[in-house]
Amino acid sequence: MPTVQIQSLVKRFGKEVAVAGIDLSIEKGEFVTLLGPSGCGKTTTLRCIAGLEHPDEGEISISGELITSVEKDIFLNPEDRNLGMVFQSYAVWPHMTVFDNVAFGLKIRGVSRNGIKEKTDKALELVGLSNVADRYTTKLSGGQRQRVALARAIVYRPEVILFDEPLSNLDAKLREQMRIELVRLQQEVGITSIYVTHDQTEALVMSDRVVVMDKGIIQQIDNPERIYANPKNSFVANFIGVANLIEGEFLSNAGEFADGKFIFGKENEFFNLRALCKDSVSRGQRIVLSVRPEDIRLFSDAPPNGTTNILEGEIVDTVYQGNLLDCQVRIGNNEIAVQMNHFEKLITGQKVFISFSPEHALFLAE
Amino acid sequence: MTNDKMKNYLTIQNLVKYFGNDRAVDGISFDLTEGEFLTLLGPSGCGKTTTLMSIAGLHKPDAGEISVGGKSFTSMEGNIFLQPEKRDIGMVFQSYAIWPHMTVEKNISYPLEVRNCDPSEIEDRVMEVIRLVGLEDMVGKDATQLSGGQQQRAALARAIVCDPSLLLFDEPLSNLDLKLREKMRLELKRIQNEVGITSVYVTHDQAEALVMSDEIIVMSKGKIEQSGGPHSIYAKPVNRYVSNFIGMANLLEGEMAVVSKTGLSEISVSQDGETISIPCVLDDDSISQGDTAVLSVRPENVYAIKEKPDGPTIKGKVIQTVFLGNYVDCRVRWGNFEWKIQAHPREHLTEGEEVYIRLDSNHALAVLP
Numbered sequence: 241m242p243t244v245q246i247q248s249l250v251k252r253f254g255k256e257v258a259v260a261g262i263d264l265s266i267e268k269g270e271f272v273t274l275l276g277p278s279g280c281g282k283t284t285t286l287r288c289i290a291g292l293e294h295p296d297e298g299e300i301s302i303s304g305e306l307i308t309s310v311e312k313d314i315f316l317n318p319e320d321r322n323l324g325m326v327f328q329s330y331a332v333w334p335h336m337t338v339f340d341n342v343a344f345g346l347k348i349r350g351v352s353r354n355g356i357k358e359k360t361d362k363a364l365e366l367v368g369l370s371n372v373a374d375r376y377t378t379k380l381s382g383g384q385r386q387r388v389a390l391a392r393a394i395v396y397r398p399e400v401i402l403f404d405e406p407l408s409n410l411d412a413k414l415r416e417q418m419r420i421e422l423v424r425l426q427q428e429v430g431i432t433s434i435y436v437t438h439d440q441t442e443a444l445v446m447s448d449r450v451v452v453m454d455k456g457i458i459q460q461i462d463n464p465e466r467i468y469a470n471p472k473n474s475f476v477a478n479f480i481g482v483a484n485l486i487e488g489e490f491l492s493n494a495g496e497f498a499d500g501k502f503i504f505g506k507e508n509e510f511f512n513l514r515a516l517c518k519d520s521v522s523r524g525q526r527i528v529l530s531v532r533p534e535d536i537r538l539f540s541d542a543p544p545n546g547t548t549n550i551l552e553g554e555i556v557d558t559v560y561q562g563n564l565l566d567c568q569v570r571i572g573n574n575e576i577a578v579q580m581n582h583f584e585k586l587i588t589g590q591k592v593f594i595s596f597s598p599e600h601a602l603f604l605a606e
Numbered sequence: 607m608t609n610d611k612m613k614n615y616l617t618i619q620n621l622v623k624y625f626g627n628d629r630a631v632d633g634i635s636f637d638l639t640e641g642e643f644l645t646l647l648g649p650s651g652c653g654k655t656t657t658l659m660s661i662a663g664l665h666k667p668d669a670g671e672i673s674v675g676g677k678s679f680t681s682m683e684g685n686i687f688l689q690p691e692k693r694d695i696g697m698v699f700q701s702y703a704i705w706p707h708m709t710v711e712k713n714i715s716y717p718l719e720v721r722n723c724d725p726s727e728i729e730d731r732v733m734e735v736i737r738l739v740g741l742e743d744m745v746g747k748d749a750t751q752l753s754g755g756q757q758q759r760a761a762l763a764r765a766i767v768c769d770p771s772l773l774l775f776d777e778p779l780s781n782l783d784l785k786l787r788e789k790m791r792l793e794l795k796r797i798q799n800e801v802g803i804t805s806v807y808v809t810h811d812q813a814e815a816l817v818m819s820d821e822i823i824v825m826s827k828g829k830i831e832q833s834g835g836p837h838s839i840y841a842k843p844v845n846r847y848v849s850n851f852i853g854m855a856n857l858l859e860g861e862m863a864v865v866s867k868t869g870l871s872e873i874s875v876s877q878d879g880e881t882i883s884i885p886c887v888l889d890d891d892s893i894s895q896g897d898t899a900v901l902s903v904r905p906e907n908v909y910a911i912k913e914k915p916d917g918p919t920i921k922g923k924v925i926q927t928v929f930l931g932n933y934v935d936c937r938v939r940w941g942n943f944e945w946k947i948q949a950h951p952r953e954h955l956t957e958g959e960e961v962y963i964r965l966d967s968n969h970a971l972a973v974l975p
Contacts, residue, residue, distance in 0.1 A: 420926075420928065440931070441930060441931070444929050444930060444931050445928050445929065445930065464929050464931075465929060465951065468929075468931045468951070469951070480931065481931040481932060482932075532932065533932070534932040534933070534950075559792065559817055560816055560817065560836050560837060560840075561813065561816055561817060562812075562813070562816045562836070562840045562852065562853040562904075563853060563854070563904060563905065563906045563948060564906075579932060581906045581933070581948065582906070585837075
């Protein structure tokens with residue numbers, strides 16, 4: 241039985257449909273991220289799970305117990321759902337010590353004094369705050385406050401923790417560090433987690449599965465590697481990482497690959513390109529070629545014989561990042577982004593060839 | 607623009623500035639070609655901002671000389687000190703210093719008005735720079751209606767409106783959020799390129815320095831550690847400090863076993879009683895055989911491979927893989943040392959797996975400790 245089960249969830253705000261029919265089931269111990277741009281419905285979905293919003297249609301259950309069902313008129317109040325929450329604003333009380341902040345939830349639940357001490361100490365140890373238990377939270381750094389918030393969410397061992405962009409207030413270095421720490425903690429505690437973010441790197445780094453949302457609908461659910469390598473459509477391809485998206489026309493299947501026809505500059509000059517195609521499309525249908533910058537190879541001279549998908553162009557811009565070189569190559573009217581981690585000096589205006597392997601490129605149905 | 611750009615357009619010689627007993631700038635010299643973009647890079651307290659302020663004339667140095675375009679701005683020996691307003695310099699600060707009670711155009715035209723320029727000329731010139739910085743849509747709006755990024759564009763427009771002889775930037779992007787900062791880096795660089803004004807930029811952000819600069823000067827404790835183009839600073843750091851400050855690096859201390867002037871040298875490093883000789887590049891003449899040196903290799907030049915290679919090997923265990931989409935940030939433990947590796951996602955490394963470390967010898971450097 242999945243720990244969290246969402247069926248046909250719909251939530252409207254006035255005329256606007258924020259969540260337009262979502263089905264999702266999450267297994268015990270899983271870390272699932274709802275990812276998408278602002279307005280995609282991710283936060284509304286999370287708030288429906290928390291009981292902070294009344295959905296218009298659908299059902300939500302946790303460990304088999306219905307906590308929301310519009311049809312059956314069931315709605316458990318937020319405090320009666322066995323959930324922990326961690327928000328962007330730390331929501332940590334400044335007038336209390338770290339210990340009291342974490343113990344608070346247990347006190348109002350009427351846990352015995354010994355039980356409170358034991359559980360709070362354990363939670364503080366887990367998040368690495370035992371040594372500052374007696375300190376007031378105003379004396380803590382942003383990262384430490386977020387750990388207090390996490391300790392408070394896990395102290396009474398809820399079945400699910402909901403995270404609402406908890407790291408977005410932290411600076412870049414701390415955020416990177418906290419991502420890894422949060423995952424480590426979540427794995428240690430083993431609590432099922434649902435995490436909302438608009439930050440694709442966060443989603444890739446932290447999640448067992450990523451739910452990509454747009455316009456209130458789930459666009460794709462998959463593990464990070466597959467979301468990145470096999471995006472289902474151009475929205476997913478472009479939202480996660482950088483993708484070159486080039487419009488063209490489907491020609492035919494060619495064994496495990498398919499061929500497409502593309503125009504880059506002159507009206508009558510066609511290029512046949514080969515890529516994987518998982519959608520079923522027929523000759524003449526509009527398609528989009530999706531290929532990642534790091535999957536494109538760049539050559540100063542003509543590539544060796546037998547290389548597939550060769551295009552000739554000109555360097556228009558290079559951005560040096562130390563470990564990586566981002567470069568824009570103009571091919572006719574298109575600009576293609578190429579990313580290299582080993583490179584020679586390139587000059588703007590230089591003629592180059594690019595190529596990509598068919599297995600690293602996708603045709604997506606328009 | 608002509609190709610005969612003045613080589614020593616900006617020159618700084620033996621600049622010294624004390625604060626009390628503290629030598630904030632400790633006798634530095636450098637010069638900059640006309641139209642180029644120079645970044646002074648270092649942690650707080652390294653002297654970068656004090657150097658910038660000395661160029662602006664906002665600090666009076668204790669010794670040294672500064673000249674721009676052949677004109678002496680400061681010469682402590684020659685008893686010359688040009689007042690800041692006489693230096694014809696445009697400045698952009700971290701705090702935008704935009705006046706909230708004025709419109710965008712008024713903010714930008716201000717420097718021209720105090721110079722008593724012709725009103726019709728002012729209008730044309732202001733619109734020209736507004737277009738250049740991409741604020742056309744904000745004409746007529748109060749400065750308070752601008753976002754952080756837009757305010758910084760307005761500040762830049764104001765700094766360049768008089769076509770100054772030099773542009774100085776003091777961490778102008780550090781108040782912006784990451785996405786915007788990344789975008790503004792490229793924008794600033796584009797605009798600087800277009801106007802061609804010689805620029806000195808101060809930052810502690812190494813990514814910013816790499817992306818934007820023609821020249822970088824890495825500073826520490828009031829002194830210059832290294833200067834050069836972004837690629838040479840990144841690929842050929844001269845010491846541990848620079849290697850560690852710019853980008854990520856695997857740094858292992860060892861002893862020079864073989865010193866070669868023509869081919870690869872070798873450094874011998876130990877871990878857990880295991881000693882191995884690693885081929886590397888040694889460019890520094892001051893390091894001899896038997897000397898202590900530091901092996902510096904970037905994560906993208908380290909490979910975790912599954913099959914045992916020929917010859918002596920470094921065997922380790924993958925302890926962490928972080929999937930970042932275009933690459934995997936991987937850590938391999940070898941004794942007490944953790945190798946940082948930038949791996950390709952298609953290599954499929956898994957935590958707990960035993961691997962062999964291979965270094966790209968041509969990109970493995972032996973540098974000063």
